[in-house]
Amino acid sequence: MAAQTLRPLILICDDELPLRELVKAVLGDGYRYVEAEDVDQAQKVLKESKPEAIVLDVMLPGKSGLEFLSELRAKRRNNAIPVVVVSAWQSADDQRTALNAGADAFVGKPFDPKDLASVVESLIAA
């Protein structure tokens, strides 16, 4: 059971339930997951725990994922958490905006399961 507690915690923030399910299925049993439907829930999660990585959607009801990311990077306590932005908005401009806001990686929707898995693995390993 000790090995279980060592599994890295990942925050998945997406308003679409099927997408959250997909991310969990893609990344598999090697991680623990905590889910949030919007920015408010994500912030609540961050107060209670310290995830090893965040998989973040951009278009969320209320505050956008990028606003959340900017605020996160402004706070000292959580600014080291690696963030993968996953978005259907995936033009060069959209990717640049996400990276400028503080994203460590960008994955467009739809994505190849292997790509997302390797991006998350490399970010946690680093």
Place this chain on the structure above:
Amino acid sequence: MIAVSTLGAAAIGATLALFFVANARLKSANTASARSATVSAAAFDVRAAVVAIDVALQQVVEEYDSKNLAQWRRASRSWEAPATALERAAAASNDRQERRARALRDEIRSYIDDYGEPVVGIAKVSPAAVRSSVAHTEGTIRLDQIVTDTDAVARNSAVIAADRSGAAGRLADQATIAGIVALVLTPVLLILLGLWLARVVADPLRQTVAAASEVAAGNFDVRLNERRRDEFGELAHVFNAMTDSLSVSRSELIERADSLERSERHKSELISMVSHEVRTPLASVLGFTRLLLERDLPEADRLRYLGIVDAEATRLAALVSDFLDARLIEEGRFSLRREPFDLRSLVREQAEVTLGHDESHELELELPDRPLEIDGDRARLAQVVGNVLSNAVKYSPDGGTITVGAAEDHGHARVWIADQGTGIPPEHRSQLFQPFYRGDAAAAGIPGTGLGLAVSRRIVEAHDGRIGFDPLDRGTRFWFDLPLEAEAAANGRR
């Protein structure tokens, strides 16, 4: 222009007329001179004849014989012809001269009849008596008078001729002065006419040319002065009408181009929005499919993932068909399946479906006790209520109360949906029902196609209804009116 030309022509005509009159007067003066000469000659003849009478009478008195008597008889007759000639010549001058000549004739005849003949008669019987001084003095007085009167006729005739000639000369002088004045005035008038023509014709022409060049260069705001009441005023009026209509056409074209540009922008926003909307379920479908193909999953997981794929693929299909449907309705290519139904229950249903699971919004229903029977397409009207409700949710991200109501209002059924959201900025209000118009929604990351309200308006208007909105202190109230079934039936009968 015409006034000045007329003035010039009148001046030249008056000068010429003066010349004609002066010429006529000169001619008349010449005639008077000729007549005067004739009168003088005739007077001379008369005078000679009278002298001849006197001589013959003296000879008869000196010596009464047949030779001298014959001489007297001849002389007392030979004055008639010159006297007649004098009378005729004098008559040509004027009445007074004619009267004078006639009086002279009477005087001569009286001299012969009343003095000459009695003297001859007395001389026959008593020559000594007639030689007396008394008789002789009477004859001399009479004769002197006749000579004086004859001279008077000739003199008067000369005076008349001189008068006429003097008047003619003065008129000729005046005509000459008028001619000189006309000679000086005509070039001055011509110069003035030229200047006037330049002002009246050349200036407006120049202005028209300048204005036309402006128009050619694209300035349709140029206007000509329409104050003049001549052909140029008319030209200015027509010119201004032309620039007005050009200006209107151009602004219409600009407006149309702007509207096309707006529509294009909305369409491109729509395309990116649709691709986003499509990509989200597509990501699930593709992602799970790939997992199912690549990984050896437990049966339970496999079934769960297939369920998700099915649901998301179904959602994708619905999305595409909704979008096509919206396009058809927006283009007016749809028909209504009318049936009588209670609008109140439809509103309640839609409100509960849309807001039943929404935890951030409070639903407040304001529905009447009695049903609102209308004749319409239930599914399409459900779409309208659903569109407006989903807008109310989307545009009040901070939650709040959403009030959904319906009531009978002046023969119509009115439905309203009010939110406490962000409201509609004034600059977006006029465009709200335009297809693909989304205001600042795209920038704010609010999903949608910009077709919902455009489609809703089409559907409401197809039901002979109206749709609109009222900005509130906080949020917006959308409403639509539909004819109640009784009204609709009455309209149908008409």
